[in-house]
Amino acid sequence: MSAPETPMLELRGVRKAFGQKVVLDSVDIPVARGRSLVIIGGSGQGKSVTIKIAIGLMAPDAGQVFVDGEDTANLTSAADRARHNARFGMLFQGAALFDSLTIWENVAFRLINADKVPRKEARERAIEALARVGLPASVANLYPIELSGGMQKRAGLARAVVAAPQIIFFDEPTTGLDPINADVINDLIVEQVKRLGCTAVSITHDMASARKIGDEIAMLHKGKIVWRGPAADIDHSGNAYVDQFVHGRAEGPIRVEV
Amino acid sequence: MNPVQAVGRSTLGLLRTAGSVAIFAGRGIAASVSTPWFGGQMARQVVAIGYLSLPVVGLTAVFTGAALALNIYTGGGRFNAEQIMPQIVALGITRELGPVLAALMLAGRVSAAIAAEIGAMRATEQLDALHTLSTDPFRYLVAPRLIAAVLTLPLLTAVADTIGVAGGFLVATQTLGFSGPLYVQNTWNFLTSWDIQSGLIKAAVFGFIVALMGAYHGYNASGGARGVGRATTHAVVSAAILVFAADYILTSLFSAK
Numbered sequence: 478m479s480a481p482e483t484p485m486l487e488l489r490g491v492r493k494a495f496g497q498k499v500v501l502d503s504v505d506i507p508v509a510r511g512r513s514l515v516i517i518g519g520s521g522q523g524k525s526v527t528i529k530i531a532i533g534l535m536a537p538d539a540g541q542v543f544v545d546g547e548d549t550a551n552l553t554s555a556a557d558r559a560r561h562n563a564r565f566g567m568l569f570q571g572a573a574l575f576d577s578l579t580i581w582e583n584v585a586f587r588l589i590n591a592d593k594v595p596r597k598e599a600r601e602r603a604i605e606a607l608a609r610v611g612l613p614a615s616v617a618n619l620y621p622i623e624l625s626g627g628m629q630k631r632a633g634l635a636r637a638v639v640a641a642p643q644i645i646f647f648d649e650p651t652t653g654l655d656p657i658n659a660d661v662i663n664d665l666i667v668e669q670v671k672r673l674g675c676t677a678v679s680i681t682h683d684m685a686s687a688r689k690i691g692d693e694i695a696m697l698h699k700g701k702i703v704w705r706g707p708a709a710d711i712d713h714s715g716n717a718y719v720d721q722f723v724h725g726r727a728e729g730p731i732r733v734e735v
Numbered sequence: 736m737n738p739v740q741a742v743g744r745s746t747l748g749l750l751r752t753a754g755s756v757a758i759f760a761g762r763g764i765a766a767s768v769s770t771p772w773f774g775g776q777m778a779r780q781v782v783a784i785g786y787l788s789l790p791v792v793g794l795t796a797v798f799t800g801a802a803l804a805l806n807i808y809t810g811g812g813r814f815n816a817e818q819i820m821p822q823i824v825a826l827g828i829t830r831e832l833g834p835v836l837a838a839l840m841l842a843g844r845v846s847a848a849i850a851a852e853i854g855a856m857r858a859t860e861q862l863d864a865l866h867t868l869s870t871d872p873f874r875y876l877v878a879p880r881l882i883a884a885v886l887t888l889p890l891l892t893a894v895a896d897t898i899g900v901a902g903g904f905l906v907a908t909q910t911l912g913f914s915g916p917l918y919v920q921n922t923w924n925f926l927t928s929w930d931i932q933s934g935l936i937k938a939a940v941f942g943f944i945v946a947l948m949g950a951y952h953g954y955n956a957s958g959g960a961r962g963v964g965r966a967t968t969h970a971v972v973s974a975a976i977l978v979f980a981a982d983y984i985l986t987s988l989f990s991a992k
Binding site (some may be wrong): 565 | 773855856859860861863864866868869870871873969
């Protein structure tokens with residue numbers, strides 16, 4: 478019998494509280510290599526905190542984060558952290574493009590500043606990445622403020638994938654987009670994740686998006702994973718929390734705190 | 736809450752803030768004195784902080800020099816000592832008013848801009864994005880601003896010194912009947928190199944304070960647009976207060992020399 482494969486990303490016993498409010502309560506989230514996990518849950522249930530802890534933007538109060546079997550707490554030197562960060566790509570909710578840089582400079586940011594790729598080559602790779610997300614070369618010299626929300630998301634996606642990361646995080650990738658643009662972004666996410674063969678972790682409360690981009694879906698509620706299963710099972714999970722959330726019903730075990 | 740509790744809480748809050756600023760400053764200095772440096776960012780900040788502050792610093796200096804000359808002439812007249820006006824203007828400008836005024840102008844113009852820019856980056860997750868792109872925000876954002884302010888404020892102060900003394904010269908020669916060549920000669924013979932150097936050293940320290948306060952408050956901004964506004968206000972106020980405090984400390988040290 479072969480040993481179980483080491484998860485590409487694993488949160489083990491992670492706990493995080495802000496004052497009295499426990500946001501994550503000993504959460505275990507392993508994600509297998511090459512799989513796409515979508516975490517769903519209501520607002521304020523700790524989805525963003527989960528991603529921030531996974532990517533190292535926030536430290537957990539307790540528990541560990543493993544990337545490809547390596548405990549991230551052991552990454553103490555700047556070189557280790559840089560090597561660690563190079564594995565990640567992230568598409569932020571509002572795209573988080575740098576206002577002061579052009580679109581191609583945004584996309585090529587990691588290449589130029591961290592990987593020390595010459596500007597000319599970085600520009601070419603940025604324009605290729607933009608083309609892959611359906612943006613023409615003519616937007617390369619524009620500034621983020623000159624693009625629509627959907628185009629900014631595409632540029633953000635190009636920035637996330639340009640350096641071929643091993644793990645990509647998507648934070649509410651379709652929030653603020655109309656249904657057609659949202660579907661385009663979903664398609665692009667699926668396409669890019671498949672092309673790179675990387676592991677993906679997304680957080681969303683858009684069920685259409687969750688169904689499309691996830692191999693698996695996990696639901697986070699009150700700091701715990703209350704259900705996890707294949708994306709195809711989400712409509713017959715047999716879990717009252719998931720059913721209420723998926724159908725968007727006010728009645729059910731989830732009480733909205735006002 | 737009883738008064739003792741209130742005092743205790745305020746004291747703890749103050750100590751916490753002081754510690755947090757000290758740690759932030761330490762990280763900023765460490766990023767400033769070690770590679771990698773972001774040359775493009777630094778050049779941009781030298782222009783934004785130094786070159787673009789020239790008009791406001793120059794205008795402030797000329798009017799201050801002129802007003803100072805009038806006041807010293809009036810005060811000196813009470814002791815029949817009007818003739819020492821050029822020397823006192825030069826001393827006041829180079830040792831005190833040049834660096835302090837330039838720093839205050841920078842606190843208003845630059846500290847606020849740094850806090851607003853970095854604060855807005857915090858609010859829109861651009862700082863988090865820097866982390867995910869393997870770039871340390873202290874190296875990319877904080878260090879270039881600290882270095883640019885420390886380098887350019889002494890230069891701005893040198894300009895302010897020159898223009899301030901020229902303001903005094905204009906008033907003295909055009910309205911108070913002083914001889915131009917004599918004014919210049921008295922000023923030149925009176926000033927020592929230490930008068931100018933001490934002002935420039937002060938300016939470098941003030942530059943650090945101004946950029947540090949802008950970066951610190953912007954970096955720690957929270958609460959969206961309101962938080963950015965609050966960070967901007969705190970940056971300007973704290974930079975101004977710390978400039979005055981540092982001015983007193985440095986003046987005491989230099990006076991003992």
